[in-house]
Amino acid sequence: HRLPMPNLKDELHSSGWSAGCTCFDNITTKRNKLILPCLISSRIYVVDVGSQCRAPRLCKMIEPVDVFWKCNKGYLNVPRSLPNGDILIANVGDPSGNGKGGFIVLDGETFELKGNWENECETPLTGYDFWYQPRHNVLISSAGFVLKCAGYGFNPDDLKKGVFGRRLNVWNLSCRTLTQCFDLGEDSLPLSVKFLHNPDAAEGYVSCALSGIVYRFYKCEANNWAVEEVIRIPAKDVTGWIMPKMPAFTVDLIISTDDRYLYLSNWLHGD
Structure with missing residues (x-):
């Protein structure tokens, strides 16, 4: 079975279920819908995978113009279900492709x-990924990049111009406000964010694509959070590439379900 999308140039970059592990206490909750935000077009598809699990079908589509007008957001990336059942989607920019962090919400x-999800507060300059821990009332989000520049591919000329993000953002989950920001270094490009699976755990990791550094973030006293470097992947000396040193470009980070192992996808290094 194939399910073709009805539009071109969407860029189905990330996907997520309509219900997540934080809804574990609701026995009626089912993972029967797949949420597909589009990074380039800003369109959102909802795919029914429950009615016929071997023949998924498109059951809803939200057009970009609705996202633009209602939220003044665009370039949608990671979707995750919230504890209340709604769907939270991180945005990378505004409708014009300028950098703009934050989130939009779909009814679950x-x-x-x-x-928009966030209350009246400062929004990050850019956005990309996020994860949350309800028992600690916190959401952590990463920075991403300015898509109208970086969307054409990696260009060394964009370095040191604010195109690539550098901040890790800490949000109050219930108040939906930004409470802390960590500067991880110019052009570090923090992307993938993961908490440990243990619902009581107050720590997680974020991988930085261009600096090759993985940071651990953790809760400390007075409900504040801190970060520390735990892994550094050196750039490789290369010839025939656009730069003499090739960063790992760690685009994804996965933690095993028993919280014992951490896996990285170093895209440019091929490992």
Whole structure:
């Protein structure tokens, strides 16, 4: 079975379930819908994978113009279900492709676009990925890049111009406000964010694509959070590439379900 998308140039970059592990206490919750935000077009597809698991079908589509007008957001990336059942989607920019962090929300039952998630507060300059831990009332988000520049591919000329993000953001989950920001270094490009699976754990990791550094973030006293470097992947000396040194470009980070192992995808190094 194949499920073709009805539009071109969407860029289905990330996907997520309509229900997550934080809904474990609701026995009626089922992972029967797949949420597919589009990084380039800003369109959102909802795919029914429950009615016929071997023949998924498209059951809803939210057009980019609705996202642009209602949220003043665009370039959608990572979707995750919230503890209340709604769907949270991180955005990379505004409708014009300028850098703009934050999130939009879909109703968890109807999948209607509800609007922006964050309350009236400072929004990060860029956005990309996020993870949250309800028992600690926290959401951590990464920085990403300015898509109208970096969307054409990696260009060394974009370095030191603010195109690539550098911040790790800490949010109050219930108040939906930004509480802390960590500067991980110019052009570090923090992307993938993961908490440990243990719902009581107050720590996680973020990988930085261009600096090759993995940071551990953790809760300390007075409900504040801190970061520390735990892994550094050196750039490789190369010839015939666009730069003499090739960064690892760690685009994804996965933690094993028993929280014992951490796996990295070093895209440019091929490991």
